[in-house]
Amino acid sequence: MSRYAVDLIDSDSWDDQLSGVTMLATFIRQGADVRCLLLPSKSRIQKLIDTLGWRATASREMREAAACIVAHLAGDIHLAQFPGAIRCISTLLEDETLLAYWSNCDQQQEFPHLRSGSRSTMHTLIRVTEKIMPEFRHVVQKPTSSGCNELILQGLTILERLASDHHNCMDISSTPGLLSKILAPLCSSTLIRGINNSSTWADVVNGTFKVLCSLIRCPGSTGESLRREISANQQAISNLKSILDRSNGAGQELQMRAMEIVTELALDSSTNTTEETKENLMNQQLEIFLLDKESDAISEKLQTTAGRTLALLTANTKPNSSRVNDSFGRLTKLLDAKNNIKIRIAAVQIMENMCVHCDLDKGRVKDTLLPQVLAGIQSDKRGARQRGDAKQKNSSSAGDEENQNKLAPGNGDENHNSSEQVDNSEIQDSPSTTDQNESSDEGNDEQAATKELQGGLLSLTLVIYDKLISPDDFEDAVEKKGLGNGELFVKKLKTILKENCKETITSLRIVKLCGQIATSMMSRNKYTEQFKNQGFVDSLSEAKKIMSNLESCILFAETDIQLKKIAAPLLSELEKEVLLLVG
Template sequence: MKKAGAGASASNEDGGGVIKTRSAPPSIEIVEHRGVGSLGSGGGGSISFSEPWREMTPGSGSGHGSSDRRSGRDLPEKRLTLFALRLAVLEKAASGLGKLDFAWATVVLLGGFASDLKITDFWCITVILVGEGARVFSRSHELEWQHHATLTSTAGNALRSSSRFIRHVAQAIVKPRTTAASLARVRAMQFQRQIVDLMKQRTWHAPDVPLLPYTGWVFVSKKISRLLNWLQMLSALACVALSVMRLWMQDFEDKGKDNMRPALLLFYTLALLEASLFLLEKVYWWWKMSVRKLLDQVSGECELGPYGLVSLKRFFYDAYSQCIEGSIFDGIKMDLVTFAEELILSDFLDEQLIGVRILQQLATSKGSARDTLRKLGTNPRSIERVVEMLNWKRPGEEEVRQCAAEVVSKLAGKRQNALRVSGIPGAIESIMSLLYTGRGAPTSSAITTKGAAEQDRIYDYLQFNLLGLRILKKLARDHDNCGKIGNARGLLAKIVEFSHASPALLLNPTAADSQVRAVKRALQVIKMLVYTTGGTGKVLRRDVAENVFTVSNLRAILQHGHQHMELQKLAMDILTGMAMDQRANETIAGTGGVVKLLLSIFFNAQELELGREAGEALAMLALESEASCAAILKARSDVIDPLVSALERHDARCLNAMRLLRNLCAYSGQEHRARLSAVTKAMPAVLGATIMGRDKILEVSVGLMTQICNFMDGEKFAAELRGAGLDERAYVQRLTGILRQYKYPVVNVPRMRRFVVQQVVWLMTSPGCGRFMELLRDRELGMERLLEAIADTTSEVECYHVFSGSVPISRHRENFCAIVETALHLLAAGSRGGSEGRFD
C-alpha cells in the first residue's frame, strides 16, 4: 500500500489530505482510504482496490491532536472578567454608600436640621448631594455611553489615517518584501478603514448620532462618555475636598440640637468613603489598563493579532456592564467565543468584523482552536452566519469574508462540524462562490463608479480560491459530502478548471507558490472525489472523466511537472482512480500521450515513489481492458523487456511491474500473444518471489506465474524449475504450503487462493505435466483435502478484482467455486488433458 512520503509532510499547510501507508502493496493498488484525521498530499489515504475495507466509525479520528492549552489552564480573557468583577465590587460599594449618604442627608440633615445648619454646611451638603446624585444615578447611563463608544473605537483614527493607508498600500505593492511590522500596520489601517466604510447602514450608528442640531462632532454620542467620565471625576474630587475640609474643621453649631453634630460627622464620613472608593476604582482602572497594560497582555496570550485591543476593549466593557447592571458574577460567565458569536449575529458590519476576526484568530491559534471549534460547532446560528458571510462579495467586505472562510475551513476539519456545515441549505453553493476567479467580470463601463472599479481590480480572488478549495478538500473526506459536491451545479467543472497548470507555470522555478498551491488543492479534491466509495464514487468517477479538460490537464502536469513531483503523484493517483470506471479507462487510453508518459515515468523516474505511482496507474488501466493493454503495448516497442528487467530491481517498482505484466498477459487478446511470449524471461524472478515472497508480493507473483505458464508446456516449466534449483515436488509442496497458510479468505490478499488453485489446474491440464499430477494426487501432500476445505470456505470477496470500500465493482470472469470444482474433478479423474487452462 502507499506510504506517507514527501507529499504527506509537504501538505501540512493545507490542513488536510490523506495518510498513505504501504507495506507490501496489493495486486492492484489504488483505492483511497480517506482517514478522518490528518491528511497528506493525495487527498485520500491509500488502501487497495483489490481488497475490501471497512470505513471508520463516525467520529473516529476527529478527537485527536495535541491537548488544548485553553482547557488545561485559565482562559486569558478570565483576567479581564475578573478585573471587571473587582471593579464592579468597588463600583457597587461606592454606589451603595452614595445612596445611603444621599438618603441620610435628605431625610435626616435636610429634613430634620435644615433650618439649624450653618450656611457653610448647607451648601457643602447641597454640592455633595448634587454631585453624588448625578454620579450614582447616571453611572449606568455613563456605562451605556462608554459601551457605545467602543463599537468603533478606532473610527476617529481611521478617518485621519485613510490617506496614510493608501500610501502604505502603494509602498507595499512597490516593495513586496516589507517587514512584518509594516504589514501589520497596513492591515490594521485596512481594518480601521473597513470599519468606517462598512458601518454605513440604513439606520443610524450609535457612536455617530448627533444629539443636537448644528453642533457637528461636539455632541455626538461617542464624545458623551468622555464628558460624563470627567464630570464624575470632578464630582468625586469635589466631594473628597469638601468632606475632608469639614471633617478637619468640625466647626459645627449645635443650637440645642444634640444629634446634629454626629449626623454631620456621619454624612461627611460616608461621603468621603464613597468618593474615595470611586477614586480608588479609577486608580485601579488606570493601574491595570495604562501601567500594567492588561489589554495588551491578554491580547498577546489570546493571539488576537493587531486587532486584539479593539476586540478586547469591547469585550471588557460588555463584561463590566453585565457586572454593574446585574449580579457582579454575571460578567465572569462571558468568554471570547460566546462574545464573538453574538457580534457576528449583529446587523452592523463593524461588529461583525470584530466578531469574525476573534473567531478566526481563536480558531487558528494552536492553544485555543480545539475549544473554540467545539463551542462554535454546537451553535447552528453561528455556523449559518459564517457560511452566509462566504457570499459577501463587495470589496469592502473582503476582510469579513476572508475571516469567515478561514473559520469555516477550520470547522470543516472536524467530521461532525463538517457534516453540520454541509447540512446548511446552500452551504456548498456558498463555498463555491469562493472559487470565483474574476475572469469574465463586468467591464468598467458596467461599474457605477471609478472607485468601485479600482476596488474590484485589487480584490484578492486567489486567496479566496485557495480557501474555497481547502474547505472542499476537508468536506470531501466524508462520503455524503462528496455526493453533495458532485451534485452542486457547475462545481465539479470549476474544480477541474483549477487543476489546469500551464507549461509556463510548471516550468517556472520562481512561479508564485499560491498558484501552484491552487492547482495542488484542486487535484487533491478531484482525487478524493474519484476515490469515493460505493455508487456515489461510481457516478463521480464518470462525471470527472466526462469533463473534456480533466485528462488533458493531468497530461500537462505529467509532461511538464518535473519540478513539481507532488503534482505529478496526484495526477497519477487521479488517473488510477478514474481507470476503475470502464468509460473513464477508455478515455484515458484514448487521450494521446498519457500512456506513453506513464511508461516513461515508470521506467525512468529517479524518485521511487513517483515510479510506483505510475506503475499503479498503468496496472489499473490494463485491468480487464483490451483497449488499454493495446495502447500500452503500442506506446513502446520494447515494453515487455523493461518490465521483465524491473522485476530484478527488488525496489518499489518491482511489484507494479508484476501486476502490469499479469494484466497484459491476461487481457491483451490473441493478436498480441506472440509479442507477449517474451514474458517467459521473467520466470526466474517470478519463481524466486513465489518461493520467498509473502502476502501481496506472493499473491501477485503466483498470479503472474499462472499467466506465464500459458506460454509454455509442462516440460519447459519443469526445466525452468530445475534451472532455479527446484524440482516438481518442491514446487508442489510450496503450493500446498500456501493453501495451508491461507485456510480461509484473507481480506488484504483476497485473490491468493484463486491464483494458487488456477496454477494447480494448469499443472493438471498442461501437456507434459504428468509428474505434477502424481504429486498433486499424493495423499501425503494432501492437495485434495486442501481443495475440499477451500470449497467449503469460498467467499464473495474472492470473486472480484476491485473494491470501492466494501462494495465490489469488477467481477472475475470465472467464478472461484467453479475453478475449485474443476480442480477437484481433475484430481478425481486423473485427467491429463491438453487444454491451455487460461484464466483471467
C-alpha cells in the same frame, strides 16, 4: 487536555469556543487523533460545520481552526446526516475564488469592457465582483493573505476526504455552483502560466485536482457525468496534456494528479477517447515508469503513479508491440526484490497485461520473466520479515526498548485505538506518539503491499503457465530456481494457501489463485501425486469454510471491477475440480 478542549466547544461562551477549536486544531496539526472524542457527538460536528459558514460573525481564526478539525473528521462524515453541511463547506472556496479573479491573467476575456490601461479597471472589477461575492472587499485588501489560502486548502481537503464515500460524491456534484468552482482551475486558459508563476496558486490547483480524482472515480452517473464534462472541454484537455509534458515545469505532484484524471477519461468508453490518444498516454506513462529515479530526478510517487495508471490502461487496451518488446527487459528487472514494493506491484500487473494482450517471445518469458516471478513467490514473505527484523534492530540500537515494544506489529492497533492517546500527558509527547502511530501504519501498509504483490505474482504465474509456456518449460524454470522437480513448488503453494485462510479480500484472491494454479497443473498431468500427498484438497476445503461468508458478500459488489474478478470461480467449484483431479 484534548477532552477539556472538546468541552470548551460545547460552551455558550464565544471565547471558550474559540479556545477549544484552536487547541484541538493545534493537537491535530501535531499528529493527535481526536476522532474518537468528536465522532460520537453529531451535535458537536454540526456546530463545527456551521462555523465554517459563519463568514459574517466568525473570525478567520475560528473558521481556520474549525476547518482543520472538520478536515480531520471528513473521511467519517456522511453529508446526508448534517443539513446544510455542503453549503457551509463550499463557502471556504468562495474567499479564494476572488484571489483567482485577482490573479487571473485572462480577466479581460471575462470582462471585455475593461481595458488594462484604464484607471477605472480595478474599481470596475471590484464593483462587478462584489455582486458575486460579498467578501471580496476583505480579500482585495489582503490579496496575499495566508488565511485565504489556508481556508481554500482546508476546504479542498475536506471535499477530497468526503468524496471517499460515493454518496457524498453525489451530494457534492449536485450542489449548485460547487462543481463549477472545483473545475474552474482545470478549465482556465491561464492555468499553466499560473502554476509556473505562483506556488500558492499551484497548491490550490493541486487541491482541486485531488478532489476531481476522487469525484471522477465515483461509480454510476455521478462519475460518468463529470468525465464527459471534462473530456468535452478542450481547454481542460489541453491543460492536462500540458501538465503531463514534463518539460513545461509543472510539479510532479500535479503530474501525478493529471495522469490519474486522464487515465480515468481514457478508461471510460463514453468519452470517446481515440486509440491514438490512449497509445500516446501509455507510451508517456511507460517512459516515466522506466526512468531512473536518481539520474532523472523523478520522485518514487510519480513513478509509482505512472506504473499504476499504466497497469489500468494495459488491462483494457493492447499496448504497442514494439514498445513492449523494447521495454521487456527493463520491466522484468523492476520485479527484483531490491526495488520498492509498490514499483514491483505495478510492474507485475503491467507484465501480466502484456502477457495477455501481446505476442511475447516465449523464450524470453521462460528464461527471463518466469524465473524472476518464481523467485518472488519463493522469497517475498521471508524478505518482508527480514526487513521488519532490521527495523527492530535499528530501533533497539538507539536504546529505546520501550518504544520498540510499542511499535511491534502486535501492539499497533491497540495503541492506535486507545482513547488515552489524546490525554494530556500524551499531547505533551506528541512527536513520539506521532512516530509510533506512523511506524505502526507503515508496518500495516507494508504487510498489505506484500500480500498484494504475492497475489500479483501468483496471477502472473497462472497466465504464463496457461497461455505462454509448456509444462516442461515451467518445470525447467522451477529447477533453475532450486525448487527441485516441482514438489517444493507444490509445497510452497500449500503453505501460501494455509497462511491466507483469513476473511480478507486479498487473502481470498490468493487462495483462489493457488487453487487455479493447482487445477491448471494437474489438468496437464503434472504434480497430481504431489498435490495429493500434500493434502492440498483438505487445505482448500478448510479455506472454503472460513471464507464462505466473505465470498457471498463479494457476489453483490457490482460496482467494483476488481471484486467482480475475485468473485469467480467460487471456492466450492475449485474444491470439486481439485477433488476430481486428485482422484
